[in-house]
Amino acid sequence: MLEKTYDAVVIGGGAAGMAAALAVREGGHSVAIVDREAYFGGILMQCIHNGFGIHEFGEDLTGPEFAERFISRVLGAGIDIYLDTTVMDITGDEASHVVTACGKDYGVLRLECRAVVLAMGCRERNRGNVAIAGTRPAGVFTAGLAQRLMNLEGYLPGRRVVVIGSGDIGLIMARRLTLVGAQVLAVVEILPYPSGLARNISQCLKDFSIPLYLSHVVSKITGKDRVDGVEVTPLVEGNPDYTKSFRLSCDTVLLSVGLIPENELSRKAGVPLNDDTGGPRIDANLMSASPGIFACGNVLHVHDLVDYAAEEARRCGEAVGRFLSGVSAKQFPLTAGANVRSVVPNFYAPDRENVLYIRSFIVKNDAILSLQIGGSEIKKRKLAHIQPSEMIRLRLQPADFPALRDGRDNLMEVAIR
Template identity: 50%
Template structure:
């Protein structure tokens, strides 16, 4: 018999987002369930054994497993229920407005879980070599940075002896140090952009500490080797195009790819949730509600964050919005669109409610040391905020109080370099 059960709030994913959102809901007395395919809470944090987590959220420096355990303990204390080892295979909204998820687990077989509100917190996945169609043969020894991280930190397996890392995202930088600390030689980190994709501190402590070369404006143009990787070919870029006459060979047996993260929204899309091409995550209103009533989203499934701390904060905020909806407040009606203009890749959320204070998150498309972020509505600048260090790798946030967001009408954001003003 397929078992069925009902909750007020169901959360998919027990990473930082899901755990923090669930804690808020359960603390408010809502019957809350978190479903996760792993046997333990924490998601990817469990394999992120390095430190650097929690400085904002816990006011102390923690490793990924510590951060995960701390947020999981908070959730348990709040009375959150868990189903681990449980994979959600479909989500649908039933005719009566109830949300139903079908979940599979070895322990319980097939289970239908219904809820008044559903919070998507599935996180993201890594872009792979295949997504980029990197030329070359297909030997063993090509990993995403996260897959290599799992092999080393969870399984204690050395992915190779001599590595090249493609992409300077934070996971790639962290893995450069991890590989070095495992006795593996890291020959180079190759980045196509003229600036690194990861946080500056990670360049310092993961590359500079070990004199690992960071090849900016270079591209991996070939992977060589039949059984196992034997070498890669790297070429400098000129206006984004590899200069193949100047390509050079780096002998290695391992290639890691750290070339970006993609929010995991296949389940969401199947449930009818509309996605934002700029983020890969759902379009949400200021309540973090998606286009499907009752389905909310937060954390990396919504847009890729650079810090787990920001994920926790956003999840708590989204969960408070879920509680308001359960308490009977109206949904997305009466909301107005939010757009980004120059120099910004995206904004989250994508709608706002006049009179209601809202925190907006952005990704810059430019690098500058003096940026001004402006909010404009109906031809008026509502607020502008200066940022001393603007990097595509680092999320920007702007809080607009309800007192400024009074009027109806489209809200637009733009980013300017300081000297332009």
């Protein structure tokens, strides 16, 4: 067994983990990254399409290009790296955490540290999460698994494909499959509007004349050993109208029906989670309610842009540095109000810069985002267009806050009208 001691240990070597570790290291603290894959980059390495890095680097990059910019910095930063290594457990108390991991190169590892950064990313919702009736044949994949098969391992998942859900990965895969000669028969979306970016609807579906069925569901998957078709049913006022169902013959079904933060380890370590996001509840320093355990990136809440995940992770790494140096600031609670599905973080620090990531419940043009403390509005912002699939990012400076008195709860509510 290998035993080591660090100021901080980062779990996950994707965009968030790398950005957080770099920020911790730049603050002068010792840090290690543990990742279960044989290389850094996480899910970015299978995202071979472009559209990454526009905010972070001012360039339009592919996933691997975005990741490699961080990888070369990580390799030159004096960060200890443990690849091909799976974390089993986070134990200990607030004075000292122990990350127990297991890997090919060292066997069992015991990493003692004062701070842990959770950066494990997220998982895809699967067939069990969306409950589709029918048989259980081969040929039903999540879109991200199909992406891994095609882009890293070189397998074609099928030749006649129906995509369930209009999330971005499903749209990107519809294009990818079409370009290599498979036929994508339809993208079926339960909501009356697409959940992916407009750019992807246009360049992945319209370019190839792939039909998008809005307000429709796949009501049944058929086939004995392999998928042989699906039944598609329109929704009328929110209810399936089976008299209008139709069948599509296909050999493959891809699911692009959302992502869930991957918090198995966090849960096991007793880190309290937030029901709105599926990630840990965090304060203004991105620290969970378990002192010394921080979270950033998709394990905290699902981002639509890796640029923002990396930005959040950098802020997290800086906050870890302040925690390790014993610097603190007063903070007050923050909550989601009308028409807001979630807001991260769950506290704000009026003496510092805060970045809020907000998800709307509604689709609206010319909306107003409003921040209130104790019933009075401290800031509002006009938004030309909002929808649940586009995260709203709001930066707040100390000057945005009125004088707040200690002893009061000073609860801030984020609402949309």
